Every structure is written in C-alpha cells, then in structure tokens.
Amino acid sequence: MEDTETELRCALCERTPEKEDENWLDVDVRVGEDDYYLWFCSQDHAAEWFSRPLPPVEGAESAAVDSGDGVLFGIVFTTMLLAVLGLIGIGICTVVGWLF
Numbered sequence: 868m869e870d871t872e873t874e875l876r877c878a879l880c881e882r883t884p885e886k887e888d889e890n891w892l893d894v895d896v897r898v899g900e901d902d903y904y905l906w907f908c909s910q911d912h913a914a915e916w917f918s919r920p921l922p923p924v925e926g927a928e929s930a931a932v933d934s935g936d937g938v939l940f941g942i943v944f945t946t947m948l949l950a951v952l953g954l955i956g957i958g959i960c961t962v963v964g965w966l967f
C-alpha cells in the first residue's frame with residue numbers, strides 16, 4: 868500500500884496543497900467497474916474536470932473496491948428492511964392484542 872497523503876494533487880492542474888487549511892475537495896468517481904479517488908484544489912477545478920469527457924483519468928488511483936461491497940450492502944439493507952417489517956408486525960400484533 869502506498870502512502871496516499873504524499874500524492875495529494877489536483878486532478879486538473881496537478882498542483883499540490885501548500886497549506887493544510889486549504890479547502891480541497893475529495894471526490895469519489897465511479898466509472899463502470901473502476902473507482903477513482905480524486906482531489907481538487909477548488910470547486911472550480913472540480914467543475915471544470917467534470918465538464919470534460921470522463922476518463923482516462925491520469926494519476927488517479929483505483930480505489931480497488933471489490934464487487935463484494937454491493938452484495939454486502941444488499942444483505943445489510945435486506946436485513947434492516949426485514950427487521951423494520953418485523954418490528955412493525957410485532958407492533959401491530961401488540962396493538963391489536965391490546966385493543967381486543
């Protein structure tokens with residue numbers, strides 16, 4: 868793994884931050900299966916970059932997000948949905964049982 872801190876540079880003008888308090892934007896861009904993690908020194912440069920045709924993105928590292936993330940999210944989401952539905956079901960049963 869490389870130290871990404873030292874590679875922080877604007878995807879448009881390629882300059883690096885001079886001060887730590889500069890308001891840099893970090894943007895996650897997904898193009899097809901590829902994830903790019905981009906930095907911009909200003910919102911203007913981010914806007915200009917996005918107004919251009921998308922990749923090839925030079926100098927951007929692929930974040931190497933494995934496709935398992937989507938599946939995991941699906942499982943977590945489904946579990947939460949079932950849990951919420953279960954709670955609603957229990958709530959309705961309780962209310963019905965309480966009323967009658």
Ligand SMILES: [Zn+2]
Pocket residue numbers: 877878879880881882907908909912
């Ligand atoms: Zn820039």
